Amino acid sequence: MINYPNNKKTYNKFKSFANRGMKLEEMINATNEYYLEKDIAVIHKKPTPIQVVKIDNTGKSGKIIDAYFKSPSTTDYNGIYKGRYIDFEAKETNNKTSFPLGNLSEHQIKHLRAVKEHGGIAFIILSFNHFDEIYLLDADMVVEFYYSSKKKSIPYDIIKEKGHVIRKGYFNKLEYLEVVDKVYL
Amino acid sequence: MINYPNNKKTYNKFKSFANRGMKLEEMINATNEYYLEKDIAVIHKKPTPIQVVKIDNTGKSGKIIDAYFKSPSTTDYNGIYKGRYIDFEAKETNNKTSFPLGNLSEHQIKHLRAVKEHGGIAFIILSFNHFDEIYLLDADMVVEFYYSSKKKSIPYDIIKEKGHVIRKGYFNKLEYLEVVDKVYL
Incomplete structure (x- = not known):
């Protein structure tokens, strides 16, 4: 039984999907494709690190039959924009009061710090899903x-004060390079 | 029967191993670790892209039981050095007369070109295994x-003329940033 749009719960669920649209990662990937195609920046998501244990070579091409996810030692995204090295991690949180930093590994924190020290641009793109x-x-x-x-963790209030809102454009394009221009360039 | 070191063939095999020491990729990875530790540069190998098809979730942590290797759309290595974006691919060849460019995908070629156009440093590290x-x-x-x-393909003669020899340091450290300094900075 679907009571949409009168059943408030169901409606909210749809509404929430509509608002969020794509997942953060999908939005960033689509935006990076756009930036690449328009020759604005060359920024890619790194593949997820996977430790391959066993490959079945009986078929035409090797099929991986035993493997596991490793924890990443760097961030998910990096590349070049206006001649500058760019490096960032994307995170979502359903938390309403703060961004829990347990979402980041110390490896990633050290990596972000090192990038800044070497003159690169490094940041987190953080989605507060609850507030969209x-x-x-x-x-x-x-x-x-x-x-x-x-x-x-970083309290929401401080993020509101010191963070920089990223605008969503048409088709959920996440205009994060606008913010990079403003903050770093 | 091992006639080492009198049997010339066997001896040459050992000699060749000693000369080459580690594989190119291992040498670069070890060198990058050194650069990172000494705070000289932040350059990492990207994980190999793998398409995960099926995960077995019956155990404690998910075990990948069906997956395959995807062809990379960018290069293997990137990072930051002296504030500059660096991007490269590493290749080995056993060919004695030329470097066959079929070793590179058009995606990778386009990526390298885009990096240069955006003001980055982009190159290939090429090992002619036969000549060490x-x-x-x-x-x-x-x-x-x-x-x-x-x-x-690029003829060996032209590589000798226009390429830049990378020196091996102690413990097979591949001093490629020396060459980057000389060529780009």
């Missing part, structure tokens, strides 16, 4: 909170 | 030969 808000958080701020906050 | 020589070839030269040479 997406922020760019500079790596320095994230690194600082990672090592100084007892709760290992 | 390793060269840095600027992306422009590789792109040019890819689209202009009928044989889709």
Whole structure:
């Protein structure tokens, strides 16, 4: 029984899907494809690291039959924009009061810090799913909170104050390079 | 029967192993670890792209039981050095007369060209295994030969003339950033 659109719960579910549209990762990937095609930037998602244990070579091409996901030692995205090295990680949270930094590994935190120290542009793209808000958080701020906050999280209020809202364009294009222009260039 | 070191063939085999030492990829990875540890550069190998088809979730952590290797759309290595975006692919050849460009996909060629156009540093690290020589070839030269040479290869003579020899340091450290300094910075 589907009571859409009168059943409020069901309606909200649809509404929430419509608002969020694509998942954050899908939005970023589509945006990067657009940037690449329009020759604006060359930014790619790195493949998910997988440890291959066993390959079945009986077929034409090797089929992996035993493997497992490894935890990444760097971030998901990197590339070049206006001659600058860009590096970032994308995270979503359903939390309403803060961004829990346990979502990031210490490897990733150290990587973001190293990129900044070497003159690169490094940040987190963070989606507060509940508010349908997406922020760019500079790596320095994230690194600082990672090592100084007892709760290992950044309060929502501080993100609202110090983060930079990323606008969604048509077709869920996530205009994060607009924010990069404003914040870093 | 092992006649080492009098049997010339066996001896040569050992000699060749000693010379080559590690495989090119292992040498680059070890060198990048060194660069990272010494805070010289942040350059990582991207994970091999794998398409996961099926995961067995009966155990504690998901075990991948069906997957296959995808062909990479970019290069193997990228990162930041002295504030500059660096991007390269590593290739070995047993060929004695030329570097066959069929070793590179058109995706990779286009990627290298795009990186150069956006102000990045892009090249191939090429090992001529037979001569135990390793060269840095600027992306422009590789792109040019890819689209202009009928044989889709770069003759060894031209590589000797226009390529840049990369020195092996102690413990097979591949001093490719020395060459980057000289050629690009």
